[in-house]
Amino acid sequence: xxxQFENFSSFLAMNGHGPYVWAAYGVALLVxxxxxxVPVLRQKKLRQEFDRQLRQEEARRRTAKQxxxxxxxxxxx
Amino acid sequence: xxxxxxxxxxxxxxxxxxxxxxxxxxxxxxxLLLAVGIAWGLGFAPEDFKQGNSYRIIxxxxxxxxxxxxxxxxxxICGAIGLIWKMxxxxxxxxxxxxxxxxxxxxxxxxxxxxxxxxxxxxxVWDARITSMLILFFLYLGVMALSGAFAREQSxxxxxxxLALVGTVNIPIIYKxxxxxxxxxxxxxxxxxxASTIDPSMFYPLITMIAGFYLFYAWVLTLHTRSLILQRxxxxxxxxELLGQSAPAAKV
Amino acid sequence: xxVEPFDRANPDLSKRDSGSVKSVPPRxxxxxxxxxxxxxxxxxxxxxxxxxxxxxxxxLAMMPLGIGPEPEMLARMAAGLIWVMALLATLxxxxxxxxxxxxxxxxxxxxxxxxxxxxxxxxxVVVHWLVTGMPLALLSPLLGMxxxxxxxxxxxxxxxxxxxxxxxSLIGAVxxxLTVALRRPGxxxxxxxxxxxxxxxxxxTGAVQAALDGYGYGPQxxxxxxxxxxxxxxxxxxxxxxxxxxxxx
Numbered sequence: 001x002x003x004q005f006e007n008f009s010s011f012l013a014m015n016g017h018g019p020y021v022w023a024a025y026g027v028a029l030l031v032x033x034x035x036x037x038v039p040v041l042r043q044k045k046l047r048q049e050f051d052r053q054l055r056q057e058e059a060r061r062r063t064a065k066q067x068x069x070x071x072x073x074x075x076x077x
Numbered sequence: 078x079x080x081x082x083x084x085x086x087x088x089x090x091x092x093x094x095x096x097x098x099x100x101x102x103x104x105x106x107x108x109l110l111l112a113v114g115i116a117w118g119l120g121f122a123p124e125d126f127k128q129g130n131s132y133r134i135i136x137x138x139x140x141x142x143x144x145x146x147x148x149x150x151x152x153x154i155c156g157a158i159g160l161i162w163k164m165x166x167x168x169x170x171x172x173x174x175x176x177x178x179x180x181x182x183x184x185x186x187x188x189x190x191x192x193x194x195x196x197x198x199x200x201x202v203w204d205a206r207i208t209s210m211l212i213l214f215f216l217y218l219g220v221m222a223l224s225g226a227f228a229r230e231q232s233x234x235x236x237x238x239x240l241a242l243v244g245t246v247n248i249p250i251i252y253k254x255x256x257x258x259x260x261x262x263x264x265x266x267x268x269x270x271x272a273s274t275i276d277p278s279m280f281y282p283l284i285t286m287i288a289g290f291y292l293f294y295a296w297v298l299t300l301h302t303r304s305l306i307l308q309r310x311x312x313x314x315x316x317x318e319l320l321g322q323s324a325p326a327a328k329v
Numbered sequence: 330x331x332v333e334p335f336d337r338a339n340p341d342l343s344k345r346d347s348g349s350v351k352s353v354p355p356r357x358x359x360x361x362x363x364x365x366x367x368x369x370x371x372x373x374x375x376x377x378x379x380x381x382x383x384x385x386x387x388x389l390a391m392m393p394l395g396i397g398p399e400p401e402m403l404a405r406m407a408a409g410l411i412w413v414m415a416l417l418a419t420l421x422x423x424x425x426x427x428x429x430x431x432x433x434x435x436x437x438x439x440x441x442x443x444x445x446x447x448x449x450x451x452x453x454v455v456v457h458w459l460v461t462g463m464p465l466a467l468l469s470p471l472l473g474m475x476x477x478x479x480x481x482x483x484x485x486x487x488x489x490x491x492x493x494x495x496x497x498s499l500i501g502a503v504x505x506x507l508t509v510a511l512r513r514p515g516x517x518x519x520x521x522x523x524x525x526x527x528x529x530x531x532x533x534t535g536a537v538q539a540a541l542d543g544y545g546y547g548p549q550x551x552x553x554x555x556x557x558x559x560x561x562x563x564x565x566x567x568x569x570x571x572x573x574x575x576x577x578x
Contacts, residue, residue, distance in 0.1 A: 003120050011120065014130035020195050024134045024188040025115070028141065031180050032111075035297045038176075039304035046307050050320045212524045219521035226511050232578040236507045239574065240521055243503055243567050247525050250556070254528035261535060 087164040089306045090315045096299050103296040110289030117282035125279070131195040134188050136283060140290035142185040142206075145213060146248075148178030148294065152220070153245040156238025166302075168234035169309065171241065172224055173301035177294065179217035186210050205259035209252050216244045230309070363452035371460050374429075378460045381422040385465055388414050389472050400477045407476035408486060408537035412493075415465050416526055419494055420519055422461045423501040426453060427509045427572065436509075440576055446569035454502045454565065462494025478541075485540040485550075492553040493533040499557075499564035500525050506571035510578040529556060 005011040014021050118136035125132040152174035159167035189207055190200045201207070220237045227233035275283070310316045358366070371377065392410050393403060430436040439449050469490050470483040478486065504522035508514030536549035 004122070004124060005120065014133070015124075017129050017131040017195050020131050020191050021119070021133050024191040025119070025137060027187055027191075028137045028184045031184050032293065035177060035180055036300065039297075039300040042304040043307060046304070046311070047320060050317075054321070212527055215520070215524040219524065222517055222520055223507060226508070226514075226517055227578060229578050232510065232574060235574040235577075236571065239503075239567060239571055240507060243525065246563065247528075250528045251524070254531045258531040258535065261538070 083162075087162070087166050089166050089169065089310055090313075092166055093303055093306050093319075096303060100296070100299060100303075103292060103299065107289055107292030107296050110285055110292060114282055114286035114289050117285060122279050122282050123276070128196055131192060132279075134192040136286045138185060138188040138192060139283060140287045141181045141188065142210065143287060144290050144294050145178055145182040145185050145210065148174055148181060149213060149216065149241070149248065150245060151298075152178060153238075153241040156241045160235060160238050160242075166306075168238065169305050170298065170302050171238055172234070173298055173305055175217055175221045175224065175237070177297055177301060179214065179221060181294075182210060182214040182217055186214060203259070205256045208259070209255045212251055212255070213248070216248075220244070360448050360452060363449055364455060367452050367456040368459070371456050377422065377425060378464070381418040381461045382464055382468065384421065385414050385418040385468065386472065388417070389476070392476070404477040404479060407473055407478035408482060408534050408541070410476065411469055411472055411478075411486065412490070412530055412534045412537075415462075415469070415490055415494060416497065416523075416530060418465060419461060419497045420501055420522060420526075421515075423457070423498070423505045423522075424508075424515055424518055426457055426502060426505040428505075431509045431575070436572060437576055440573060446572060447565045450502060450506075450565040450568045450572070451561070454498050454568075457502070458495045458498040462498055463491065465494055466490035478537075481543070482537045482541045485536045485546045488550060489533040489536040489546075489553060492550065492557055493529045496529050496553070496557045496560045497526060499560040500529075502568040503564055503571055506568040506575060508575075509572070510575040529553065532556070 012018055012022070114136060118133055122133070122136075124130055152171050155167045155171040155174060158164055159171060186207070189210070193202055194200050220241050223240050224233045224237035227236060307316060389410060392406075396402060396406065427436055430439070440446060442449075466487050469486050473483055473486055501518075501522050504518050504525075505514075507521065508518050511517065532549045532552045536546040536553070539546040539549060
């Protein structure tokens with residue numbers, strides 16, 4: 001088994017069939033990459049959304065606590 | 078009971094946790110096989126004496142076409158399991174399989190068309206196999222459109238599962254009828270390559286690519302299923318725990 | 330006092346005796362009764378019968394305007410054009426197959442009856458075929474003549490359309506049942522059902538073409554009949570399942 005082409009440019013040209021071969025491989029690989037990227041990106045977005053909600057909850061809890069602290073001097077009076 | 082594993086398999090949580098161990102292995106193996114197969118097929122397999130170098134498209138065309146058809150059956154079987162055993166996970170896999178199958182069908186169609194130009198002199202021929210592939214593409218699109226059309230997710234699950242099953246019954250009939258239709262209309266000038274024996278030096282890279290595509294399919298199907306599970310089980314305790322412990326924001 | 334529910338099995342109000350209802354278990358309408366009810370309902374909605382036919386004729390009249398009036402060209406395309414248009418006319422008329430019953434709740438009542446949904450669905454489909462497929466088939470030789478179809482093709486065109494539209498109605502019923510709960514199912518219905526129509530279309534036009542070329546068209550008819558038999562056995566089952574799914578929505 002050996003490399004079938006003399007140099008890189010003949011590998012790209014593929015005896016005149018280069019455009020077809022490379023277009024087919026290029027588009028196919030693009031679609032395959034997209035197949036991997038779609039769920040990964042979706043997962044990432046979900047995680048970001050989750051973090052955002054978590055921070056919101058945290059912030060809400062903190063302001064609630066602060067309000068409690070502020071209200072404390074008022075209640076005994 | 079011995080059925081325990083079956084029910085455990087139906088739990089999205091169990092699936093999610095188990096697959097996070099397999100996932101890297103599956104991904105590495107499939108990418109490795111695909112890389113080897115592509116390099117082998119593009120650079121090292123000998124040139125075809127009749128079609129020249131354009132035949133190298135076979136190394137993606139055939140595996141994609143294989144999995145496009147197998148993917149429909151996988152999707153339909155998952156739908157059937159979901160309908161019969163009311164298994165939540167099964168529907169999620171079915172939903173995940175639809176766009177993957179459609180993408181692979183598209184690859185098969187596109188590479189077939191590009192291959193057709195240097196071989197037959199035209200991009201599109203209404204050849205039996207191309208036409209069947211096109212119809213398969215439409216079947217995939219139909220399942221995807223139906224599953225997205227319902228406001229209630231469970232209805233979309235069941236409806237598209239049923240459609241996938243009806244499609245499965247029909248696929249052999251469609252293939253046979255298109256085959257028959259083509260032999261009837263085949264123009265005399267058009268000589269398509271017969272299924273011929275293929276030299277081992279060309280066959281081994283093809284086998285490598287087919288194996289690589291199968292692993293890739295399993296990998297991507299798992300990835301899609303996992304992301305859909307997260308989307309669906311968003312409000313459950315286990316997802317909150319899972320995301321909470323790994324998210325940096327939660328530790329603050 | 331008991332309020333008697335609307336009895337689909339016996340739509341004729343004058344003949345109903347309310348006295349027997351108490352003791353008799355819920356009455357399951359026979360297939361013939363179902364057919365008669367559906368047929369009466371279908372005949373009352375006249376536009377549902379006429380519109381698909383008008384669509385069929387109008388679009389076919391557009392064809393020579395688009396393609397050109399050369400008789401040879403039209404003759405070559407006639408069978409295919411008529412078949413594709415019959416496909417579309419059946420499909421478009423199918424959208425309303427279960428719609429009315431779904432909206433007024435009688436589909437739910439049907440699903441609750443102690444009999445499989447198979448027979449009510451089959452009755453609906455048979456009536457749908459009687460009011461759309463059959464008239465289409467009857468009209469087809471006339472349109473064949475207008476499109477310059479060879480005389481040898483008239484009879485096979487009629488028979489293949491009569492057999493084929495029955496299969497189309499059956500297969501389309503599955504799609505209609507799947508999409509009945511959706512607000513605007515029109516294009517989606519076409520998208521999911523069209524690919525399943527392929528074999529019928531191929532053998533239907535194949536029969537006409539074979540007759541025009543001077544060959545026998547028995548095998549194609551036999552296959553169309555086989556498809557019809559399989560569809561009659563399986564499609565109502567699938568449609569019944571689809572109705573139950575749609576009712577859950």
